[in-house]
Amino acid sequence: MARLIDQFERLPGIGPRTAQRLALHLLNQPQEQIHQFADALLAARTQVGQCQTCFHLSADPECEICRNPERRNGVICVVADSRDLLALERTREFHGRYHVLGGLISPMDGIGPELLRVTELVQRISNEEISEVILALTPSVEGDTTSLYLGRLLKPFCSVSRIAYGLPMGSELEYADEVTLSRALEGRRPV
């Protein structure tokens, strides 16, 4: 029991009390349910790998998005990780392909471009016919650094754009922080 609680506690966002509650809940479930849980854990770990093209999570050598013939070729959206890719998919606004970098450049943490899937991205751009690369990276120092780096690197090959930073929908100017408001002013667009 203590071992199970300990395992739950290692998960992000789960403290000792929640871990205990989850463990106790599972102990009250039928044997079969526990087996299914354990199986799902093992299967996920062994079967889910990375798409060999875009590096999104995938059980097959090529992920569903890369295989989908209805998605537009020629436009690649670059994201830091699969979570960001899934967030963009939820908008149903982007119909091109993706490339998962596997992180952001962060000199403070010793993460340089060589630790990310940058070479693979350049290779894709030289092999496929790419007209636009959209950088969808977080508005942070690391995101800015990575966007700047990739922008310089890729501009000779195709047009490079970056998602907009500014006021989020439904927000009030009055409560926006100054950096966001400055960026929104700076990034103004013709009506």
Place this chain on the structure above:
Amino acid sequence: MARLIDQFERLPGIGPRTAQRLALHLLNQPQEQIHQFADALLAARTQVGQCQTCFHLSADPECEICRNPERRNGVICVVADSRDLLALERTREFHGRYHVLGGLISPMDGIGPELLRVTELVQRISNEEISEVILALTPSVEGDTTSLYLGRLLKPFCSVSRIAYGLPMGSELEYADEVTLSRALEGRRPV
């Protein structure tokens, strides 16, 4: 005492308990302090009016921003109210002039452009030499409607732009709502 508590309770964001605490606090202050408070209240109400040019709050016929010779002429930033103007001033990024509309177009609430200071804005644009109007309105249905209306109205006279809508600084793609993320994608800019 009850009357004072009642007055405080009418203020936005102040409930009965806070109102009581404020009233009790004031009763413990020296007589002089209470007089200064009352004077400030009366003076604000009688002396603070609107700038005749931009309609920002001002004790004089022309506000400090309109009088300031160091601010750039030719660029007008249009805001809904003085609170939004003050938020933009805090960024120290905008050095032009302002125009306070006095609200946003809202057909649901029966607020049409004739109730806002639109005629005054058009007049300013035809009298002064204006090269750009920046619409700094909230990202909402009302803000969008007003931006669309003003965009069509003013485009024959000068270039009209709108502040950027997208991811706020320091936010995570993963937690952004879908509409904000869609707008950020749509509003992407060349790197």
